[in-house]
Amino acid sequence: MAFSGVFALVGLAECEEEKGKASAGQTKKAGGPVKEFTGEEVAEHCTRDKRVWVTYKDGVYDVTDFLDMHPGGAQRLMLAAGGALDPFWAMYAQHNTDEVRQMLEGYRVGTLVGAAANQQVADPYANEPKRHPALVVRSQQPFNAETPVDVLGTSGLTPNELFYVRNHLPVPHVEPASWSVRVEGEGLKRVELSLKDLTTKFKKHTVTATLQCTGNRRDQFNDVKKVKGLEWGIGAIGTAEFSGARLSDVLAYAGLDGDTIDEIEHIQFEGLDSDISGTCYGASIPISKAMSRHEDVILAYEMNGKDLPLDHGYPVRIIAPGITGARCVKWLSRIIASKEESQSHWQQKDYKSFSPSVDWDNVDWNSAPAVQETNVQSAICEPRPGDILEGSTDEVEVRGYAYSGGGHAIVRVDVSADDGETWITAELEPVYNRRSRNWAWTLWHTTVPLxxxxxxxxxxxxxxxxxxxxxxxxxxxxxxxxxxxxxxxxHEVVLSIE
Amino acid sequence: MAFSGVFALVGLAECEEEKGKASAGQTKKAGGPVKEFTGEEVAEHCTRDKRVWVTYKDGVYDVTDFLDMHPGGAQRLMLAAGGALDPFWAMYAQHNTDEVRQMLEGYRVGTLVGAAANQQVADPYANEPKRHPALVVRSQQPFNAETPVDVLGTSGLTPNELFYVRNHLPVPHVEPASWSVRVEGEGLKRVELSLKDLTTKFKKHTVTATLQCTGNRRDQFNDVKKVKGLEWGIGAIGTAEFSGARLSDVLAYAGLDGDTIDEIEHIQFEGLDSDISGTCYGASIPISKAMSRHEDVILAYEMNGKDLPLDHGYPVRIIAPGITGARCVKWLSRIIASKEESQSHWQQKDYKSFSPSVDWDNVDWNSAPAVQETNVQSAICEPRPGDILEGSTDEVEVRGYAYSGGGHAIVRVDVSADDGETWITAELEPVYNRRSRNWAWTLWHTTVPLxxxxxxxxxxxxxxxxxxxxxxxxxxxxxxxxxxxxxxxxHEVVLSIE
Structure with missing residues (x-):
């Protein structure tokens, strides 16, 4: 979810401060006579023509003027037109801050009365899986958490329980016996494959791959200029051995061969995780990535030799090695061969990058391609920022990870303790990589004179x-x-010397 | 050719200055009695045990202590042990400077007399082709020249006559009727293919590709710390439409198929350009690049619809799109499928990169991989450094090229006139690229407010x-x-404002 509109609203919220910092959802305390509206009256305000009203708890708000400033787009806010925001905010917990509630209050037109005012909202996060307490939580709803840094840089394979989690929505619960994936698209047979079909009809293929959130290391950007999004440190990355059926085999089974391929440019995926409107998470990858056996894209049903954990897409997710995590759709439900990219929010208006001069006010999402293969990356995992060294210490052991998307090997990691004046070239410990396709990170270590x-x-x-x-x-x-x-x-780590 | 030893010698040369800046090859003018040696006497000094002597014109030099400092390696200097440097220096014109001659003079032990003193050296560069006068020459022998910047950034295809030239040795002259390429290697039939075979037995395949010298834009490094090598500006790059036989087809014809491929990791190439010892130019590319039809590697016999020019490898060269120019061997004579990389100087001890802390004294050439696919690159072609703008000008039209190796598309070019505070995103003009394999540069232009x-x-x-x-x-x-x-x-261009 994007947040540009929040900036636009900050100005409004500041004006509201003089009125006593009223916050949305609280019964309005002072001012003129409180207008009262029933749910039926609110429901009439469901188009721009009639003004767009929404409710939150017992507040009624006219958000018509905010529609085009909504970070997730006017269309998404229109889903609540004439009704309650509450179920949406329960889904997208990022709304649930004083700041956002105060902004909304600026649009208040009255108070909700009658039956609609007392409706309870079911918690879409009531059935989340149990998580390991060592995960470094960045948001609870949806659940997002980093692998602890102690594990990074020392462990070639990241344990399932400590693997970073990037969820966009509540975790869907699936009965494996009733799960199936539908494969379809232009010129293809429409095929429905059960978990048993996947494990018995197709050869099991294993690939050791690094997954990295597109926002890994976002926190450092805030030193330049505030960005909105989860404040990921260096731990939104991990490596596991995934096993499953090759996507190219599954597509061939559905009839996608050399003759039909010219019609098709993208393979789209949909997950079972969906929002309150029924819109599911989706993404796509280019056909060249999907169809080549050497590209190792799989429908994974095992992670480090075990069933996929609930947080990682149980029972089946896409693993597209070398490609950013956001395209490796979890809780897979549908595969669509198409001329078009996925039209999902996350493919079209989220995981893209622009020049530093592009801001939320002038961004043209169509002007940048969706992130697929990612850039060269590295981080120091040991020592940690703020670690204290004795004054007599004359060298320090440094270790970390390095990774590049697209199967590109890491050929060198350099470490400097003097602002890049001199560099020590580290020892590389490549993890499970092959001749020309390096899907997994390279751990590294070296000793640096201080x-x-x-x-x-x-x-x-x-x-x-x-x-x-x-x-x-x-x-x-x-x-x-x-x-x-x-x-x-x-990547920088500042140490203290005693 | 590398030059580290030159640095080591500078110290010596400076000591020699006090002796009157004697320069190698001149008859020694002053000092003690001049010792005289015949060619036969010099010839005895051809091993380290017996001391290594060489001659240059009428000077006799004991270079034993310099062997391990020779930039091209002791082995290469040993080729002249007991004999004349003159033919080698005629081949490698970079030796032919006052600085190098003065250094050599520091090793003088006497003067050459007798028949050996009067031998003439044939000029290996006597038969070089005629070149277009607009080429920006960086060295005459071997010939190296940039495409004029006026042509870059405005022309999608670079005209043959103005295409940058990177020769390592004299241009070999080949009779097309007698030319052939030998294809061989483990598990392959040994095949000899004439030009007629290439053009009639194999489908003609055309690919529009950018070639870039690994040293393109080297000149900017000298602002940091002096590097040795041709002082390339931004013009050691060009794009042409090349046609020829697919390397994968030729290898298949010689019997290289899926069964034999596991034994083979590299495809080596040799050119007809060779040094005085008969060592020819050589390079190799990984088997994955060579064998995939999608990678578009060809044995090119046409460039922009004409025969290859003499300087560009007539009659046949390798074009390995997305890979650095040094591997696209010209004047092709031999293709070898092998477990090993090319063992040539240029593959093993030249086109590699290291950390800024690695210098000629501590370099371990085996520690870095040979450059293959290259990094993302761009340059401003217009305006030019030092161009003068009128004070009243409030914007400037900027154009240039951008390119990335490995078939990676250019997705954005940004231009800044305020040290990166703000950026203008340029319009891209992709040249002849395809869905997933972008072998050619992208030209770009924009208007920048000043x-x-x-x-x-x-x-x-x-x-x-x-x-x-x-x-x-x-x-x-x-x-x-x-x-x-x-x-x-x-890339930076500084303009003057009147």
């Missing part, structure tokens, strides 16, 4: 080089983008 | 983003490398 501390501090920097000899840019300023994705600036 | 000039100057910067969302690093300092390859720092 320079004189300045103000009791020493800064370590790392940066990686991949097989194309692309490398990471020095600072996040040049790659800052409104959605805060794909930050791969040099 | 800020207040500082000290009468305005600096324009450009940088590109490719489909992997890799981008160019801000400055050349972080990517400086001893061989000066793969500079893709933000």
């Amino acid at each position: 320079p004189e501390a300045k103000d009791g501090r020493v800064k370590l920097i790392c940066r990686a080089v991949d097989a194309n000899y692309n490398t990471q840019p020095e600072s996040p300023a040049g790659i800052w983008n409104l959605r805060g994705v794909l930050n791969n600036a040099w | 800020p207040e000039a500082k000290d009468g100057r305005v600096k324009l910067i450009c940088r590109a983003v490719d489909a992997n969302y890799n981008t160019q690093p801000e400055s050349p300092a972080g990517i400086w490398n001893l061989r000066g390859v793969l500079n893709n720092a933000w």
